[in-house]
Amino acid sequence: MMVLVVGAGRVGAAVAKSALAEGHTVSVLDEDPLSHERLDAGQPTSWEDAGGRFTVGTAIELDALLAAGIEEADIFIAATRGDNTNILVAQIAQKRFGVEDVIVRVLDPARSDWYSEQGLNTICAVKLGVALFESAIDRIARR
Amino acid sequence: MYVIVVGGGKVGLNLGRELIRSGQEVTLIEQERRTYLRIEQELEHSVQYGDGTELWVLERAGIQRADLVVAVTGDDEDNILICQVAKDKYLCQRIIARCNNPRNLQHFKLLDIQPAVSATDLILNLIEHEVPGHGIVHLLDLPDDKLEIIEVEVAKNAPAAGRKVSALGLPEGSLVISVLPPGRTGFVPKPDTTIEAGSEVLVVLDPGLEPQIMAQFSPDRPTA
Numbered sequence: 001m002m003v004l005v006v007g008a009g010r011v012g013a014a015v016a017k018s019a020l021a022e023g024h025t026v027s028v029l030d031e032d033p034l035s036h037e038r039l040d041a042g043q044p045t046s047w048e049d050a051g052g053r054f055t056v057g058t059a060i061e062l063d064a065l066l067a068a069g070i071e072e073a074d075i076f077i078a079a080t081r082g083d084n085t086n087i088l089v090a091q092i093a094q095k096r097f098g099v100e101d102v103i104v105r106v107l108d109p110a111r112s113d114w115y116s117e118q119g120l121n122t123i124c125a126v127k128l129g130v131a132l133f134e135s136a137i138d139r140i141a142r143r
Numbered sequence: 144m145y146v147i148v149v150g151g152g153k154v155g156l157n158l159g160r161e162l163i164r165s166g167q168e169v170t171l172i173e174q175e176r177r178t179y180l181r182i183e184q185e186l187e188h189s190v191q192y193g194d195g196t197e198l199w200v201l202e203r204a205g206i207q208r209a210d211l212v213v214a215v216t217g218d219d220e221d222n223i224l225i226c227q228v229a230k231d232k233y234l235c236q237r238i239i240a241r242c243n244n245p246r247n248l249q250h251f252k253l254l255d256i257q258p259a260v261s262a263t264d265l266i267l268n269l270i271e272h273e274v275p276g277h278g279i280v281h282l283l284d285l286p287d288d289k290l291e292i293i294e295v296e297v298a299k300n301a302p303a304a305g306r307k308v309s310a311l312g313l314p315e316g317s318l319v320i321s322v323l324p325p326g327r328t329g330f331v332p333k334p335d336t337t338i339e340a341g342s343e344v345l346v347v348l349d350p351g352l353e354p355q356i357m358a359q360f361s362p363d364r365p366t367a
Binding site: 060061062082083084085087088091092095096108110111114118 | 246
């Protein structure tokens, strides 16, 4: 599978690395050239030597998406730090480029829910985090 | 009419001010605290503090009863998403979006966020209009209605030069609606009006007819 990850922050870089380790073809797009360091960190070889691709560019620029290989992508992951960028670029991947599987990181729980009703595969770390805190409190209270 | 304006920058503030002056009910939403505090001194209860892309902020502003939502922040992503939820989630009848970077206009189109207003494009069009001899100028494009109005200067060697309007070889689906002779005011032509070289003509046409129109009025120029 060809996996395109937009946003090489903590989440994006970690997902890209594990996808590469699983044997997928992985391309990463980020506007900050320094974000590449996160892909190399803790690895025996550089990201490129390990077989990864890295493109510097802005997520919502079509040229950048094309350079990063969106036309060959089977899975598109929008994981920049901006909810709005993620939601927009995910819809571009889905509607303009016809990428079958699009996964979007959305921090805002309310819009994560609504856009998932609209057909986006959203992942909301805030909602997951809140649920973990709730069950932790619950466990302590029952002790 | 109840109008929600998202973004309290220069565009949003002036827009809000003018709408209030013309008697409309307005809520302006601004997310930057210092900007909000400054605007609030003038607009008082008509401005609310918050991120206008978040649903609860829009709901607090009463988006359910808004007749018009105008998204004029400095971020195109934000403007697109504000209008998308206004239209698709809150079923707001009318939206207007600001497009900051004309290269993003295609994203507004892709997600059917219309109308999208790009100040850069407006100014570019004006420059095109002011630069002499630029050939064809698009004055109005209504793709949904399959209608365009263009302005073109009649070249000396053009087939149309010196001909009567009724004798022009224009394709079906096009019409000369105005003639602007050099140095004189424009007028609506009659069938027996003669088109002089050097005049500018306004033509209403179906999209795609430009090459045929240009062949009549300005045969040497590309239609780009």
